[in-house]
Amino acid sequence: MATKVIVPLMAAFVALTMLVAHQACAEKDCYHEKVRVIDDCIDFLRKYGSTLRPSFNCRMAVDVSDLACICRILNDTDEEKISAEKLVLLARSEGQALEAGTKCGSYPIPPLPARPPPRAKSMRA
Numbered sequence: 526m527a528t529k530v531i532v533p534l535m536a537a538f539v540a541l542t543m544l545v546a547h548q549a550c551a552e553k554d555c556y557h558e559k560v561r562v563i564d565d566c567i568d569f570l571r572k573y574g575s576t577l578r579p580s581f582n583c584r585m586a587v588d589v590s591d592l593a594c595i596c597r598i599l600n601d602t603d604e605e606k607i608s609a610e611k612l613v614l615l616a617r618s619e620g621q622a623l624e625a626g627t628k629c630g631s632y633p634i635p636p637l638p639a640r641p642p643p644r645a646k647s648m649r650a
């Protein structure tokens with residue numbers, strides 16, 4: 526009788542543990558990338574004061590990082606230091622498409638700036 530209850534309970538517990546561990550792992554995936562990008566790009570990302578152009582090291586750090594992942598794990602402490610909006614600009618300037626409508630930290634990612642409409646076929650005859 527007791528095993529009938531305990532076994533499913535244990536199975537549920539194991540499943541839950543695996544799920545939690547898996548999520549913790551996923552969050553850790555780009556933790557070091559985040560720390561590195563914030564570190565190497567602080568001159569560009571800093572929230573207050575003038576923004577310097579992203580340095581070579583900064584662009585390298587961005588190029589080897591998954592900025593969408595960094596955006597997902599960007600926390601309040603990070604955002605006290607850096608601007609999530611600038612992080613989005615930086616990602617896009619390095620060619621990483623961040624999905625509009627999702628968030629980077631607390632910053633809602635806007636649609637990409639509209640491109641000039643494709644050139645209309647010449648009206649001139």
Ligand SMILES: *[C@@H]1O[C@H](CO)[C@@H](O)[C@H](O)[C@H]1NC(C)=O
Pocket residue numbers: 559560563600601602603
């Ligand atoms: C936020 O992330 C930073 C690393 O970028 C870490 O040092 C800090 O402890 C984190 N803060 C919170 C509230 O999780």
